[in-house]
Amino acid sequence: xxxxxxxxxxxxxxxxxxxxxxxxxxxxxxxxxxxxxxxxxxxxxxxxxxxxxxxxxxxxxxxxxxxxxxxxxxxxxxxxxxxxxxxxxxxxxxxxxxxxxxxxxxxxxxxxxxxxxxxxxxxxxxxxxxxxxxxxxxxxxxxxxxxxxxxxxxxxxxxxxxxxxxxxxxxxx
Amino acid sequence: xxxxxxxxxxxxxxxxxxxxxxxxxxxxxxxxxxxxxxxxxxxxxxxxxxxxxxxxxxxxxxxxxxxxxxxxxxxxxxxxxxxxxxxxxxxxxxxxxxxxxxxxxxxxxxxxxxxxxxxxxxxxxxxxxxxxxxxxxxxxxxxxxxxxxxxxxxxxxxxxxxxxxxxxxxxxx
Numbered sequence: 320x321x322x323x324x325x326x327x328x329x330x331x332x333x334x335x336x337x338x339x340x341x342x343x344x345x346x347x348x349x350x351x352x353x354x355x356x357x358x359x360x361x362x363x364x365x366x367x368x369x370x371x372x373x374x375x376x377x378x379x380x381x382x383x384x385x386x387x388x389x390x391x392x393x394x395x396x397x398x399x400x401x402x403x404x405x406x407x408x409x410x411x412x413x414x415x416x417x418x419x420x421x422x423x424x425x426x427x428x429x430x431x432x433x434x435x436x437x438x439x440x441x442x443x444x445x446x447x448x449x450x451x452x453x454x455x456x457x458x459x460x461x462x463x464x465x466x467x468x469x470x471x472x473x474x475x476x477x478x479x480x481x482x483x484x485x486x487x488x489x490x491x492x
Numbered sequence: 493x494x495x496x497x498x499x500x501x502x503x504x505x506x507x508x509x510x511x512x513x514x515x516x517x518x519x520x521x522x523x524x525x526x527x528x529x530x531x532x533x534x535x536x537x538x539x540x541x542x543x544x545x546x547x548x549x550x551x552x553x554x555x556x557x558x559x560x561x562x563x564x565x566x567x568x569x570x571x572x573x574x575x576x577x578x579x580x581x582x583x584x585x586x587x588x589x590x591x592x593x594x595x596x597x598x599x600x601x602x603x604x605x606x607x608x609x610x611x612x613x614x615x616x617x618x619x620x621x622x623x624x625x626x627x628x629x630x631x632x633x634x635x636x637x638x639x640x641x642x643x644x645x646x647x648x649x650x651x652x653x654x655x656x657x658x659x660x661x662x663x664x665x
Binding site for chain 2: 361362363364366367370390392393395396397398399400401402403404405406407408409410411412413414415420422
């Protein structure tokens with residue numbers, strides 16, 4: 320059994336999703352939540368909330384591996400910078416705890432979860448809930464985090480079937 | 493005596509500069525270097541090198557406060573994202589060690605160090621070396637890091653003269 324932490328970083332809210340996968344790639348829902356970064360204090364305090372919040376979840380749930388969504392940067396450089404800072408803090412929380420971290424493009428996540436790289440956000444939310452047997456509407460950031468965790472589970476299982484060392488899946492740039 | 497850590501974050505190289513300032517605002521050079529992030533491994537390993545490298549310097553030199561340059565984002569969103577990630581990791585290293593961190597715009601740094609917000613990079617390097625009594629040409633990223641530390645020293649001394657709590661200088665932004 321491998322526990323996977325999925326992260327969908329954002330400068331206002333960071334989605335976190337944790338699943339367990341067995342040797343065949345079958346997934347079980349463990350936890351999901353959105354860490355809200357806004358509130359008191361300046362930019363450093365906001366990053367600290369992410370670093371501490373994500374760190375506390377890692378310490379509580381003890382995942383074996385982490386997966387993070389490659390963010391969409393077709394926005395302004397200012398938004399990209401803020402998003403990058405949140406990503407940098409999220410990755411810091413993960414590497415500080417020695418978790419291997421893989422990165423997946425939004426298109427790969429949609430392909431793995433819905434079956435088409437051009438899927439809508441609502442389809443991702445629907446499929447994530449269906450795959451993990453969750454009822455009710457999932458918060459969007461948490462759904463994306465669970466989706467990237469499911470993508471990593473899928474890639475791991477495929478790599479295993481093909482006899483490729485899991486390590487190679489991890490070191491994807 | 494207050495020890496200030498200045499940081500000029502970059503996705504390939506991060507400048508670090510450490511100075512001591514006395515109650516009158518007079519500065520003494522302690523250390524400077526550029527942390528090189530490129531090399532082995534993917535993006536997460538690169539951020540880890542920054543997180544670990546900066547953390548080791550903080551543990552060795554034990555600064556009291558940190559100052560970071562607000563980066564110029566008039567580039568592509570992709571560059572801004574990478575720069576943001578480096579900034580996020582640098583700020584993580586600092587807040588993990590409970591250092592208060594202030595942020596200064598490039599224009600404020602030039603104004604404090606050279607006396608004009610539109611100063612050239614070479615002028616900043618020259619003035620930083622002169623203010624700290626350093627001979628020889630300073631590496632550009634380290635010079636920028638020392639410049640932001642000197643700016644923070646200047647702002648602190650001014651705040652003190654005006655009777656404003658140093659805390660207010662810290663919580664800028």
